[in-house]
Amino acid sequence: MLILDEMQSRGHEALTLLHHAPSGLRAALAIHSTVLGPAIAGVRLREQDEALAVRGALALSESLTLKAALAGLNYGGGACVLMMPEAGVEDPHAREALFRALGRQVQPLASRVVLTEDIGVTPADIAFVAQETPSTLGMNTDTSSITGYGVYRGMKAAARYALGSESMRGVRVAVLGVGAVGRTLAAHLHREGARLTIADERPERAVALADELDGAVVTGPQEILDTPCDILAPCGYGHSIRSQEVSRLQCRLIAGGEHHPLSRQGEDAVKEAGIVYMPDYAINAAGLIAAATGVDATQAAERVYQTVARIISTAEQYAKAPHVVARRMAERRIDLIGSLGRA
Structure with missing residues (x-):
């Protein structure tokens, strides 16, 4: 590189x-x-x-630039x-x-x-x-659990567009990566009655979570890409879905807590495949919102829900892919606010 x-x-x-x-x-x-x-x-x-x-x-x-911009934060x-x-x-x-x-x-x-x-x-x-610099945020915020709850709320808003309903009852969700964010997301989905398939690069972590969530099925990190499901929720370390693997996907919606699960080429591929992609910076912002503003988990997650709802409303109005709309919304705020300093 x-x-x-x-x-x-x-x-x-x-x-x-x-x-x-x-x-x-x-x-x-x-x-x-x-x-x-x-x-x-x-x-x-x-x-x-x-x-x-x-x-x-x-x-x-x-991704953080776009996330802060979409969330209306001055960062x-x-x-x-x-x-x-x-x-x-x-x-x-x-x-x-x-x-x-x-x-x-x-x-x-x-x-x-x-x-x-x-x-x-x-x-x-x-x-x-x-202790060495005042430039910190989040010391007193459980950002992972708040982020997971925000992803759950954002997923519901995105499902209304991609699946026709925001109810998760009976919806097949494949969660790839069950660290702190993925575990929280899976727990909320299980509580609502979703049918879960989970995978993690540390298999023992997925098995332990499945023991807690009755009915959850464990598979491998690669095998989960071939799993028939309604929603694929990547919650790993990044680039979980390579562009050449998009043809394997059997989902209708990609929405998860992972930063940049797809490259720009991958985004084009899922659009071509007819899969709705709600980008990470739109759906995983609740923890950042809470850390930056001091609001609680419910308020932060509601802001994510409203952001995703605004994205899908605009996508429907202009017949554009939601991930394209999300990026343009973020970039527009950056351009508009940035122009104030150049006036």
């Missing part, structure tokens, strides 16, 4: 590599846009190499992807050192970036970051 070409094609402002040998900090910090305000950067921690960390930070930060988009230290972070002092090192490295960028939790990171980790 030619990094500068990638940044130019996506419209990124900056990419910074962070390093602190004693704590094991190695991270890619991407700032996509600060047009609407400082970039909210979700912090992720997982085992991956440098190329994946950079690619993930660039993709995630663009831009960023992402901070941490590579797992060789020594791990099981030692609590090592974990503290890692996240305080991150906070200290980001402090000079405090006017441009705000860090919040994402996959593999907890509110306690962000509290460590906050």
